[in-house]
Amino acid sequence: xxxxxxxxxxxxxxxxxxxxxxxxxxxxxxxxxxxxxxxxxxxxxxxxxxxxxxxxxxxxxxxxxxxxxxxxxxxxxxxxxxxxxxxxxxxxxxxxxxxxxxxxxxxxxxxxxxxxxxxxxxxxxxxxxxxxxxxxxxxxxxxxxxxxxxxxxxxxxxxxxxxxxxxxxxxxxxxxxxxxxxxxxxxxxxxxxxxxxxxxxxxxxxxxxxxxxxxxxxxxxxxxxxxxxxxxxxxxxxxxxxxxxxxxxxxxxxxxxxxxxxxxxxxxxxxxxxxxxxxxxxxxxxxxxxxxxxxxxxxxxxxxxxxxxxxxxxxxxxxxxxxxxxxxxxxxxxxxxxxxxxxxxxxxxxxxxxxxxxxxxxxxxxxxxxxxxxxxxxxxxxxxxxxxxxxxxxxxxxxxxxxxxxxxxxxxxxxxxxxxxxxxxxxxxxxxxxxxxxxxxxxxxxxxxxxxxxxxxxxxxxxxxxxxxx
Amino acid sequence: xxxxxxxxxxxxxxxxxxxxxxxxxxxxxxxxxxxxxxxxxxxxxxxxxxxxxxxxxxxxxxxxxxxxxxxxxxxxxxxxxxxxxxxxxxxxxxxxxxxxxxxxxxxxxxxxxxxxxxxxxxxxxxxxxxxxxxxxxxxxxxxxxxxxxxxxxxxxxxxxxxxxxxxxxxxxxxxxxxxxxxxxxxxxxxxxxxxxxxxxxxxxxxxx
Numbered sequence: 170x171x172x173x174x175x176x177x178x179x180x181x182x183x184x185x186x187x188x189x190x191x192x193x194x195x196x197x198x199x200x201x202x203x204x205x206x207x208x209x210x211x212x213x214x215x216x217x218x219x220x221x222x223x224x225x226x227x228x229x230x231x232x233x234x235x236x237x238x239x240x241x242x243x244x245x246x247x248x249x250x251x252x253x254x255x256x257x258x259x260x261x262x263x264x265x266x267x268x269x270x271x272x273x274x275x276x277x278x279x280x281x282x283x284x285x286x287x288x289x290x291x292x293x294x295x296x297x298x299x300x301x302x303x304x305x306x307x308x309x310x311x312x313x314x315x316x317x318x319x320x321x322x323x324x325x326x327x328x329x330x331x332x333x334x335x336x337x338x339x340x341x342x343x344x345x346x347x348x349x350x351x352x353x354x355x356x357x358x359x360x361x362x363x364x365x366x367x368x369x370x371x372x373x374x375x376x377x378x379x380x381x382x383x384x385x386x387x388x389x390x391x392x393x394x395x396x397x398x399x400x401x402x403x404x405x406x407x408x409x410x411x412x413x414x415x416x417x418x419x420x421x422x423x424x425x426x427x428x429x430x431x432x433x434x435x436x437x438x439x440x441x442x443x444x445x446x447x448x449x450x451x452x453x454x455x456x457x458x459x460x461x462x463x464x465x466x467x468x469x470x471x472x473x474x475x476x477x478x479x480x481x482x483x484x485x486x487x488x489x490x491x492x493x494x495x496x497x498x499x500x501x502x503x504x505x506x507x508x509x510x511x512x513x514x515x516x517x518x519x520x521x522x523x524x525x526x527x528x529x530x531x532x533x534x535x536x537x538x539x540x541x542x543x544x545x546x547x548x549x550x551x552x553x554x555x556x557x558x559x560x561x562x563x564x565x566x567x568x569x570x571x572x573x574x575x576x577x578x579x580x581x582x583x584x585x586x587x588x589x590x591x592x593x594x595x596x597x598x599x600x601x602x603x604x605x606x607x608x609x610x611x612x613x614x615x616x617x618x619x620x621x622x623x624x625x626x627x628x629x630x631x632x633x634x635x636x637x638x639x
Numbered sequence: 640x641x642x643x644x645x646x647x648x649x650x651x652x653x654x655x656x657x658x659x660x661x662x663x664x665x666x667x668x669x670x671x672x673x674x675x676x677x678x679x680x681x682x683x684x685x686x687x688x689x690x691x692x693x694x695x696x697x698x699x700x701x702x703x704x705x706x707x708x709x710x711x712x713x714x715x716x717x718x719x720x721x722x723x724x725x726x727x728x729x730x731x732x733x734x735x736x737x738x739x740x741x742x743x744x745x746x747x748x749x750x751x752x753x754x755x756x757x758x759x760x761x762x763x764x765x766x767x768x769x770x771x772x773x774x775x776x777x778x779x780x781x782x783x784x785x786x787x788x789x790x791x792x793x794x795x796x797x798x799x800x801x802x803x804x805x806x807x808x809x810x811x812x813x814x815x816x817x818x819x820x821x822x823x824x825x826x827x828x829x830x831x832x833x834x835x836x837x838x839x840x841x842x843x844x845x846x847x
Contacts, residue, residue, distance in 0.1 A: 223808065286805045290812030297816070297823055304827075313842045316827050320783060323820050324774070327790055330813075331767065334794065337801045338754045345805060358752070388845045451847040 170215070171224040171281055174208045177201075178274040185267035189259040191252070194266045198245045201270050202238065205277060209234045212281075216632070223284050223346070229484065229633035230280040232626070233411060236488055237280070237404040240495045241273050243607045247396040247499050250604060254506060261305070268301035272400070279408045284346045285333050285415065289326070292376065292412060295405065296322040302400075303393040314385075314392035321385040322375045329372030329412065335365035336416070350419045351636075362420050366429055369416045370436060377409025378459075379440040379466045387447075390459035391511075395502025398455060402462045402498060403491030410469065410487055417473075421638050430474040437470030438567060445574040452513045454501050457582055458494065461537060464575050465490045465545075468552065471568060478555035480634040486548040488626070489615050493536040493545065496611035500529050503604055504586065509597040513582060517591025525602035527587045529609045534583045536615040538576045544618035641681060645762045648674045648796070649740050652769045655789065656732040659722045661715045664785045665707050671766075671792045672702025678759075682799060689807055697814050702792070706821055713825050714781060718832060727776045735772060740765045759800030766793025778839050780828050787824070791817060 181201045188194055212226040212234060226234060248269070252262050275298055278291030296319065304315040337345060339361035343353040354362075371381055378386035378401075390398040417429060444463040451457050465486065472483040501511070503526055508516045520527040539545040549572075556565045585591075618626070651667050651674070658664050676698035683691060725732070743765040747757045766789050773786030805813075831842075 223806070284806070284809055286809035287812060290809065290816050293813075293816040293820060297819055300823060300827075310844055312827070312830055313845055316780065316831060316842065317845070319820075319824060319827060320780075320787070323787060323824070324790070327787070327794060330794055331797065334797045334801055337798075338752065341754055345809075361752075391845065447847055453847070456847060 170208065170211045171222075174204055175224075175274070175278075177204045178270060182267055182270050182274070185270055186263060189263050191259050191262050194259075194263050195245070195249055198266050198270060201273070202242055202245060205234075205238050205241070205273065208277070209238050223287055224278070224281040225283060226281050227633065227636075228629050229411070229414070232484070232488065232629045232633065233280045233404070233407045234277055236407060236491050237273060237276055240399060240403045240491060240611075241269075243495065243499065243611065244396040244400055245269070246607055247399075247502065248394070251394055251396060251502065254598065261307075264301065265305055268298045271298035272302060273404075276404050276408050279411055283348070285336065285350070286345055288412060288415060289330055289333055292329070292373070292408065293323070293326050295376070295408060296326055299389070299401070299405070302397045303389050305394050305397070306392075311392050314388040318385045318389045321382055325372045325375030325382045327372070328368050332365045332368030332372060332416070335361050335368060336419070339365060347415060347419065351422070354419050354423050357420075357423065359423070359425055362423065362425050363428065366416055366420060366425070366432070370413055370432065373409050373412040374436070375409070376412060377406055377466050378463050379409075379470065380436055380443060383440065383443070383463055387456055387459040387463070390462070390498075391453060391455045395455070395498050395505065398458070398502075399495035399498035402458070402494040406462065406466060407487060407491065409466075418636060426638060430476065433470045434474035434564065437467045437474060438564065438571075440464075440467030440470065441568065441571045445571045448575060448578045454504065454511045454513065454516070454582070454586070455498075457578065458497055458501060461575060461579060462490070462494055464572075465494075468549065468568070471564065472548070472552045472555070475552075475555045475559050475561070477634070477637070477639055478551065478558065480637050481630055482548050482551045482555060484630045484633060485626070486545065486552070488630075489544040489548065489618055490537075492611045493533060493543075493615040496529070496608035496615075497533040497537060499608040499611075500526060500533060500605065503600045504530075506598050507596055507600055508594055513585065514591075515593055515595075516586050517589050517594040519587045521590075522596055523600060523602065523605075525605045525609075526600065529605045529612065530583060530587060532609065532616065533612045534579060536612050538579050542616050542619040544615045547619050547622075641678060642758060644674050644678050644681075645758050648678075648762050649765055652740065652765055652789070653733065653736050655769065655773065655785070656736040657729040659725065659729075661718075661721055661723060661781060662711075664723070664782065665710050665715060668710075668785060668788050668792070669703050669707040671789070672698055672706075675792060675795055676703060678796075678799065690810070693807065693810055693814065697795075697817075701814070701818055705818075706788070709822065709825055710784075713829050714832075717829075723777065723779055723782050724838075726778055732772075732776060735776075736769050739768045739772065743768065755800050759796055763793045763797035763800050766790065766796060769793075780831055780839060783839070784821075784824055784828060788821065791821075 181197055185197050212231050272295060275291045275294035279288055282288035282291060300315050300319040303318055304311050339357040340350055340353050343349050375382040390401050440463055444460045448457060448460040469483045469487050472479040505511045507522055536543040539549045553565055651671050655667050679694050679698055744761045747760040770786045770790030774783050
C-alpha cells in the first residue's frame with residue numbers, strides 16, 4: 170500500500186514543479202492530501218494485522234499521520250488565501266506547493282519507517298524541503314533563517330546519524346529494523362546505548378525544537394509563512410518526538426531506562442526554563458508562539474520521563490498542542506496581514522477591527538495556556554498528578570513556577586493586541602471573518618477534547634504505549 | 640595499506656586546520672573522498688555488486704568529482720580564490736586538531752570493542768570532531784560547509800568501522816539525502832553571496 174502512496178507522491182511532486190497554473194497547482198496539493206487520507210485509513214485498518222516491511226505504521230504512527238493530514242489540509246487551505254492576498258506569482262506558488270508535498274511525504278515517511286536508517290533519510294528529506302518552505306518570501310530575513318535552519322539542522326541530523334551508528338555498534342550484527350533491535354536490546358552494551366541516545370537526543374532536538382538546538386526552530390517559525398509555522402509547530406514537532414521515541418522504544422526494556430528518563434527530564438526542564446526567559450523578552454507575536462511551542466515540547470519530555478502514566482499524557486499533549494498551535498499560527502497570520510507587521514509595537518485594538526478573529530484568538534489563548542475546558546488543561550493536570558505519584562515534588566514546583574511566566578507573557582501580549590488601542594497600529598487590509606473558521610475549528614477541537622475524550626484517540630494512544638514498560 | 644590510507648586521511652584533517660585558501664579546502668575534501676574510495680574498495684571487495692557499486696558511486700563520483708566541481712564552479716570561480724579569515728591563529732588550530740586526533744586514537748584503543756575496528760574508528764571520530772571544530776572556529780559560511788563535509792566524511796568512515804550493512808534502499812536514500820543537502824547548501828551560499836553576507840557575523844538580524 171505504502172508503495173502506491175510514495176509513487177503517487179513522486180508523480181505529483183514532479184508535476185507540481187512543472188505546472189505553473191495556480192489553480193491546477195492547488196488542486197494537485199488536494200489530490201495529494203486525498204492519497205494521504207487513503208494511506209491513513211489503510212494503515213489504520215492494517216493495525217491489527219501482522220505486516221512486515223520497511224514502511225508500515227504502528228498505532229503512534231497512525232495517530233501522527235492523522236494529525237499531519239488534518240493540519241496539512243488546513244495549511245493548504247490557508248496557503249491559497251496567503252498566496253492570493255499577497256499576489257504571489259505562479260512560480261513561487263509552484264515551488265511552495267512542490268516543496269510542501271515533499272515535506273509532508275517526508276514527515277509521513279518518518280511515521281511509517283520501521284528501519285532506523287530509513288527514518289533518518291526521511292528526517293533529512295524533511296529538513297531539505299522545510300528549507301525551501303522557509304525561503305518562501307525570498308528576502309534577506311528569509312534567507313538568513315533558511316541558511317541557519319538548513320545548516321544547523323543538517324549538523325543536528327548528522328549527529329543523529331552518528332547516534333544510529335553507535336546503536337549499530339551496540340547491536341553488533343542485528344539488522345537495523347526496530348523490532349529486531351528491540352529484541353536485541355537487553356544484550357547490548359550499556360555504554361554504547363547511552364552514547365547513542367545522547368547523540369540522538371541532541372541531534373533530533375533540532376526537529377522537536379528543544380534544548381540544545383532550538384534556536385533555528387524559532388527563527389524558522391518566525392520567518393516562514395504562517396501556515397508553514399503551523400506545520401513546524403505540529404507535525405514537525407511530532408517528527409522530532411517520533412525520532413527520539415523510536416530510540417527510547419528500543420532501549421526502554423534495558424537497565425538504562427531510569428537514566429534515559431532523567432536525561433529527558435533534564436532536557437525538558439532546561440527547555441522550559443530557556444523558553445520562559447525568551448518569551449518574556451520577545452516583541453514579535455510569531456516568535457512568542459514559537460517559544461510557547463518550545464515550552465510545550467519541554468512539558469511533553471517532562472511527562473514522558475515519568476513513565477507509564479506520563480506516556481499517555483505526553484502523546485495526548487503533543488496531539489492537542491499541534492491543533493491549538495496550528496490554529497493560533499493561522500490566526501496570527503491574519504493579524505500579520507491586517508497590520509502588515511508581526512511586531513507587538515505595531516499592532517493593537519484588534520477587537521474593533523475583527524471581532525471574529527479576536528474571539529478565535531481568545532479561544533486559542535484559553536486552549537494554549539491550558540485553562541479549562543482546554544484539553545491541554547487535562548493533560549497538564551495528569552502530568553502534575555503523575556509527577557506527584559512518582560514523588561518528584563520539586564519538579565512540580567519548578568514546572569509550575571516556569572509555567573507562570575508563559576501564562577503571564579501570553580495573556581499580557583494577547584490582551585494588548587486585542588483590547589489596547591495602539592496609535593502606531595495601522596490597518597492595511599481587512600480580513601473576512603470566514604477566514605477564522607478553520608483556526609476556530611482546530612482550537613474548538615482542543616476545547617472539546619477537554620470535555621469529551623474521543624475513544625478513537627485514547628484507544629490509539631493506549632495501543633501505542635502498550636510496547637513501553639509498565 | 641589501509642593504515643597508510645587512514646593516516647593520510649588524518650593528515651588531511653591537520654592540513655584543514657591551517658588551510659587559508661578556498662581552493663585548498665576544496666582540494667582537501669576531494670582528497671578525503673579519494674582516500675575513502677580506496678579504503679572502501681579494499682575493505683568491501685567481498686560485498687555484492689550493487690552495494691559495492693553504490694558505495695563507489697558515493698565516494699568516487701560524488702565525493703571526488705561532482706561535489707568539488709560544483710563547489711569550485713559555484714563558489715570559488717565566481718568569487719575568486721579568496722583566502723578565508725582565520726579567527727583562531729593557525730598554530731593553535733594545528734595543536735587542537737592534533738590533540739583531537741591523539742584523543743580519538745586513545746579513545747578507540749581504550750574501548751576494546753570487538754565490533755569496531757580501531758583504525759577506522761580513530762579516523763572517523765577525529766574527522767567528526769575536526770569538522771565541528773572547523774565550524775566553531777571559523778566565521779565564514781564557506782568554511783562552515785567544509786566543516787560539514789568533513790563531518791560527513793567522518794560519518795562515512797564510522798559506518799565502515801562498524802561494518803553493519805543496511806538494506807540497499809536505505810543506503811540509496813541516505814546517499815541521495817547527503818548529495819542533495821550539499822547541493823542545496825551550496826545554492827544557498829550562492830544566494831547569501833548575492834547579499835554579500837558570507838560572514839556569519841552579518842547574519843544577526845533574526846533575534847528577540
